[in-house]
Amino acid sequence: MCGIYGFIGEGKVEDLVNGLKKLEYRGYDSAGIAFLKSKNLIVEKRTGKVDALRSLMNGRLEERINAGIAHTRWATHGMPTDINAHPQMDCTKKIAVVHNGIIENFATLRDALTSEGHIFVSQTDTEVIAHLIEKYFRGDLFEAVRVATLDLEGTYAIGVIHADIEDEVIFARRKSPLVIAANDFGTYCASDVTPLISVSRDVVFLEDGQIARLKRNKFEIFENSGKPVENHFYHINWDEKSAEKGGYKHFMMKEIHEEPRVISDALVGRIKDGKVIFEEIKDWNEYIKNIRKINVIACGTSFHAGLVFKYFLERLRPFDVEVEVSSEFRYRNVFVDDRVLNIAISQSGETADTLESVRLVKSLGGKVLAISNVVGSTLTREADRTLYINAGPEISVASTKAYIGQITVLYLLAIYMDQLMGGNHSEMVINLTKLPEIVDNFILTQEDSIKSIADKYVGYTNFMYIGRGINYPSALEGALKLKEISYTNAVGYQAGELKHGPIALLDEKFPVMAIVVDDELKDKMISNVLETKARNAQVVAIVSASDRKVSSLVNDVIRVPDLESYLYPFVVGIALQLFAYNVANDRNLNIDMPRNLAKSVTVE
Ligand code: M6R
Numbered sequence: 001m002c003g004i005y006g007f008i009g010e011g012k013v014e015d016l017v018n019g020l021k022k023l024e025y026r027g028y029d030s031a032g033i034a035f036l037k038s039k040n041l042i043v044e045k046r047t048g049k050v051d052a053l054r055s056l057m058n059g060r061l062e063e064r065i066n067a068g069i070a071h072t073r074w075a076t077h078g079m080p081t082d083i084n085a086h087p088q089m090d091c092t093k094k095i096a097v098v099h100n101g102i103i104e105n106f107a108t109l110r111d112a113l114t115s116e117g118h119i120f121v122s123q124t125d126t127e128v129i130a131h132l133i134e135k136y137f138r139g140d141l142f143e144a145v146r147v148a149t150l151d152l153e154g155t156y157a158i159g160v161i162h163a164d165i166e167d168e169v170i171f172a173r174r175k176s177p178l179v180i181a182a183n184d185f186g187t188y189c190a191s192d193v194t195p196l197i198s199v200s201r202d203v204v205f206l207e208d209g210q211i212a213r214l215k216r217n218k219f220e221i222f223e224n225s226g227k228p229v230e231n232h233f234y235h236i237n238w239d240e241k242s243a244e245k246g247g248y249k250h251f252m253m254k255e256i257h258e259e260p261r262v263i264s265d266a267l268v269g270r271i272k273d274g275k276v277i278f279e280e281i282k283d284w285n286e287y288i289k290n291i292r293k294i295n296v297i298a299c300g301t302s303f304h305a306g307l308v309f310k311y312f313l314e315r316l317r318p319f320d321v322e323v324e325v326s327s328e329f330r331y332r333n334v335f336v337d338d339r340v341l342n343i344a345i346s347q348s349g350e351t352a353d354t355l356e357s358v359r360l361v362k363s364l365g366g367k368v369l370a371i372s373n374v375v376g377s378t379l380t381r382e383a384d385r386t387l388y389i390n391a392g393p394e395i396s397v398a399s400t401k402a403y404i405g406q407i408t409v410l411y412l413l414a415i416y417m418d419q420l421m422g423g424n425h426s427e428m429v430i431n432l433t434k435l436p437e438i439v440d441n442f443i444l445t446q447e448d449s450i451k452s453i454a455d456k457y458v459g460y461t462n463f464m465y466i467g468r469g470i471n472y473p474s475a476l477e478g479a480l481k482l483k484e485i486s487y488t489n490a491v492g493y494q495a496g497e498l499k500h501g502p503i504a505l506l507d508e509k510f511p512v513m514a515i516v517v518d519d520e521l522k523d524k525m526i527s528n529v530l531e532t533k534a535r536n537a538q539v540v541a542i543v544s545a546s547d548r549k550v551s552s553l554v555n556d557v558i559r560v561p562d563l564e565s566y567l568y569p570f571v572v573g574i575a576l577q578l579f580a581y582n583v584a585n586d587r588n589l590n591i592d593m594p595r596n597l598a599k600s601v602t603v604e
Contacts, residue, residue: 006069009186014061027074030085034096035068041163045085071098078123090134101155234376252396260440266408274426298345305406307473326353336366347402348600349377454582467515478576486584495528519565
């Protein structure tokens with residue numbers, strides 16, 4: 001959460017603002033910059049989105065600067081106000097700090113610093129870092145930051161600049177990501193790779209406890225003991241264009257339209273002669289053959305992808321798969337041994353609770369397989385093995401293409417595991433390869449009709465999503481999408497649970513989104529739909545293209561292609577993304593940056 005960008009080298013004020021703009025999806029309560037110009041430290045910040053900061057800097061954007069740091073905030077300590085916006089400064093106003101994360105001992109530190117005479121002006125935890133650096137500064141900024149970080153408890157990625165030190169900018173990290181890239185114009189650091197793609201495709205990720213000293217022509221990384229470390233470069237093959245809207249009104253819609261390509265890219269190089277191959281884990285074949293239990297750990301949409309995996313794998317063979325949200329898993333007394341496989345799913349690879357769950361598993365001697373989209377992210381570096389989904393950067397806060405990429409890879413993984421245990425699923429493999437075209441055609445042909453249905457339901461403030469079996473996770477995911485971008489109270493339920501309580505909510509003002517595709521549980525779903533109709537609820541049903549049974553029973557239908565039943569999560573998932581998008585768009589909401597949310601949740 002929150003975004004950090006900074007550089008030292010040839011640049012102008014606008015470069016800081018543009019860098020931040022590419023990180024805005026990380027948090028957008030307020031934004032600010034600090035830069036050095038003719039030996040002066042200038043700090044400007046403003047509540048609101050990066051464009052508010054751009055307006056504030058209007059007329060000064062072209063000013064040449066030698067170094068600067070910038071921040072877009074997702075508030076944790078203190079309301080989103082100009083004063084609480086970053087950068088935060090020390091008493092001398094010579095040190096400016098931007099910070100992602102939470103300083104857990106900030107109150108103790110603030111009390112101690114106050115008693116030493118420091119004066120605080122904000123409610124942020126970040127301000128203690130600026131005063132601590134002031135306390136330890138003896139002319140060497142790197143050393144002051146290094147010593148200050150030793151006093152900090154909690155999580156941080158920080159960028160620090162000092163009015164009197166013109167030739168360096170310092171960055172430090174603990175459990176909150178930072179990436180460094182360099183080119184002929186300077187050296188750059190950011191909280192994710194998105195603003196660095198235009199700098200260089202070869203980047204270095206800071207590790208926990210490390211501190212980087214950025215100079216115009218080089219950068220050096222050290223442990224917090226002061227010991228230098230060798231730089232390890234990762235190559236990023238993301239396309240710069242993929243971080244732009246490409247003619248769509250919102251990134252979310254662009255990313256939905258990328259889904260056919262995302263499925264193909266997730267399959268590339270992983271299918272041969274009707275079989276799934278995973279070079280990344282082939283040395284684990286013996287281990288996989290012997291596993292008895294799988295723990296799947298994830299949050300939000302990634303958690304829903306994990307649930308789809310459970311249902312799909314269980315179709316292939318009975319298997320003990322437990323899917324748990326990371327924020328619960330990490331505090332449980334979990335069972336882990338060498339016959340348990342732990343799968344951590346995270347688009348960003350930076351979700352704090354998922355990382356802590358991984359650390360728990362590893363401390364118990366367990367093995368972790370990561371499913372992620374971000375090369376070099378913390379998860380991929382801490383896990384034992386990683387399967388990338390290769391979806392390209394996902395900018396919209398609401399996850400869409402990453403979900404489709406995750407379930408594609410998870411289907412392959414389930415088939416791969418079952419192959420190792422003796423199964424043969426060449427027909428399934430062939431069906432997966434046909435999906436990109438089916439999905440492309442589905443989006444093109446059904447987009448408008450889904451929009452019309454969304455237009456009709458835009459006035460409702462509640463929605464109940466129901467499904468069964470492998471389509472139950474789709475109900476949860478559809479409800480999450482509607483909730484997070486349209487602010488509609490949407491709940492997802494197993495259809496069979498309705499009569500155990502939630503049905504009490506239903507009436508003509510509380511519509512139902514029912515997933516009633518042609519599968520083994522269709523008749524059971526129809527009974528549930530009739531129960532909701534009997535309570536006067538309006539029902540939108542997602543049905544298979546050839547269905548003739550359900551359409552006459554409900555108010556509206558969304559038709560998805562006729563498919564093998566295990567493939568419905570792909571098209572149902574996309575239909576529900578389009579529905580949520582159109583409801584939010586009709587309400588004229590900020591779809592890519594919904595209120596109170598941020599793209600990667602790097603705080604616990
Ligand atoms: O990066 P991750 O996959 O670990 O993120 C997990 C959730 O924070 C994320 O899926 C969130 O629920 C999205 N906003 C859903 O659209």
